[in-house]
Amino acid sequence: TRLYDVCDYYDAESLLTRDERAVLGRLRSFLDEKARPLLADHWERGEFPAELAQPLIALDLMEPAELTGAPDGDRIPARGIYQGFRIFELARTDASLATWYTSQAGLFRTAIRVGASAEQQQEWMPKVIDFSLKGVFSLTEPESGSDIAGGLSTTARREGDTWILDGAKRWIGGAVSADVLAVFARDVADGQVKAFLVDRQAEGVTLEKILHKTALRMMQNAHITLNGVRVQESMRLHNVNSFRDVAAMLRAMRSDVAWIATGIQAGAFEAALRYVTERRQFGRPLGSFQLVQEKLARMLGNVTSSLSLVVRLTEQQAKGIYRDQDSALAKMQVCLQMRETVALAREVVGGNGITLETDVARFHADAEAVYSYEGTHEINALIVGRALTGESAFTR
Numbered sequence: 001t002r003l004y005d006v007c008d009y010y011d012a013e014s015l016l017t018r019d020e021r022a023v024l025g026r027l028r029s030f031l032d033e034k035a036r037p038l039l040a041d042h043w044e045r046g047e048f049p050a051e052l053a054q055p056l057i058a059l060d061l062m063e064p065a066e067l068t069g070a071p072d073g074d075r076i077p078a079r080g081i082y083q084g085f086r087i088f089e090l091a092r093t094d095a096s097l098a099t100w101y102t103s104q105a106g107l108f109r110t111a112i113r114v115g116a117s118a119e120q121q122q123e124w125m126p127k128v129i130d131f132s133l134k135g136v137f138s139l140t141e142p143e144s145g146s147d148i149a150g151g152l153s154t155t156a157r158r159e160g161d162t163w164i165l166d167g168a169k170r171w172i173g174g175a176v177s178a179d180v181l182a183v184f185a186r187d188v189a190d191g192q193v194k195a196f197l198v199d200r201q202a203e204g205v206t207l208e209k210i211l212h213k214t215a216l217r218m219m220q221n222a223h224i225t226l227n228g229v230r231v232q233e234s235m236r237l238h239n240v241n242s243f244r245d246v247a248a249m250l251r252a253m254r255s256d257v258a259w260i261a262t263g264i265q266a267g268a269f270e271a272a273l274r275y276v277t278e279r280r281q282f283g284r285p286l287g288s289f290q291l292v293q294e295k296l297a298r299m300l301g302n303v304t305s306s307l308s309l310v311v312r313l314t315e316q317q318a319k320g321i322y323r324d325q326d327s328a329l330a331k332m333q334v335c336l337q338m339r340e341t342v343a344l345a346r347e348v349v350g351g352n353g354i355t356l357e358t359d360v361a362r363f364h365a366d367a368e369a370v371y372s373y374e375g376t377h378e379i380n381a382l383i384v385g386r387a388l389t390g391e392s393a394f395t396r
């Protein structure tokens with residue numbers, strides 16, 4: 001039997017092994033039974049359902065693709081495509097759950113994989129994978145978002161074997177419950193961007209939860225102030241020597257967001273399809289009207305083309321091909337389709353499309369955060385434009 005019989009028209013799931021599908025099936029059951037009933041209430045309250053974290057980790061979801069050359073015990077080696085479907089399955093249920101997962105399994109893991117030396121990786125990576133070292137990616141600043149490469153103004157000053165960090169970070173997902181913050185700062189000596197693992201509890205670190213969000217309300221974001229924070233040289237990520245190394249991380253992580261945006265579409269489309277099958281007007285199901293069927297076809301077309309695109313991108317990345325423009329194009333294009341899909345889903349559900357009861361409203365609201373994070377539409381378009389023309393339109 002197919003896992004994605006409704007939203008995966010061209011059978012991308014056939015690329016998965018039977019074992020991989022079995023884990024995804026267990027994830028599906030857990031999400032349906034334990035997570036779904038909590039979503040609307042936690043979204044409304046702006047709280048993450050903390051009780052889901054440990055059971056999700058226990059489902060062996062955290063094992064990242066690159067580290068699993070050989071199966072370890074009963075574990076299934078995590079191939080890129082399987083990793084993508086794990087993100088897809090989570091996002092199909094809820095965008096905050098998927099973001100929570102990729103914050104550790106994507107952002108933080110990538111910071112360590114790309115940024116840490118071999119010895120540092122040996123020490124930290126097992127803890128990243130089993131979630132015993134929870135970390136977050138602290139790049140964006142209050143005054144610099146899209147412009148972070150040139151505008152990054154948090155400073156790092158070296159005194160012997162200690163670094164002193166000063167500055168502020170904004171929007172950092174999951175920081176309030178993390179053990180460490182991967183903080184990017186500019187070395188005052190050589191002007192280059194370096195990275196540090198900062199204990200969240202360290203003296204001089206202040207975290208403020210960002211309130212009044214209208215998207216991804218379940219996932220917490222923090223405003224972080226760093227005031228004379230002392231970090232040992234051993235906690236510096238030794239392979240980060242300039243912003244180029246940060247760009248390499250972003251390049252690898254953007255495909256995760258494209259998978260999230262694809263999963264959101266699948267979730268919204270399936271919820272809308274259920275609704276139009278059940279709801280009747282003019283004595284007939286909504287789904288029997290031509291204008292409604294046209295919207296269903298467009299939603300399915302978007303999901304199908306997004307899924308085809310992320311599958312192909314992931315196959316390329318599995319071969320070691322990581323070009324800026326490839327993941328930028330995917331993030332941009334899939335997010336455009338996501339915005340249309342959630343809007344169409346919201347339309348066919350009518351008034352109930354603005355309550356949390358049908359799931360559609362949550363996907364519709366959350367999509368806006370995904371549209372903006374990890375490179376806005378414009379910035380990803382400019383990365384593609386630079387590759388096409390050889391002209392950079394956004395340098396300072």
Ligand code: FAD
Nearest residue numbers: 137138139140145146171172173369373374375376378394
């Ligand atoms: P701005 O850079 O101020 O941009 C505003 C608008 O101007 C956008 O439409 C943008 O595209 C446009 N614009 C900017 N420059 C140009 C240009 N040259 N040409 C054309 N248009 C332009 N950051 C982290 O480091 N870690 C995280 O964990 C994290 N999580 C996040 C979670 C959420 C929910 C959100 C909303 C953000 C998160 N971010 C995180 C930050 C995110 O990456 C930034 O919001 C994003 O990079 C955009 O920056 P900005 O919001 O400052 O917008």
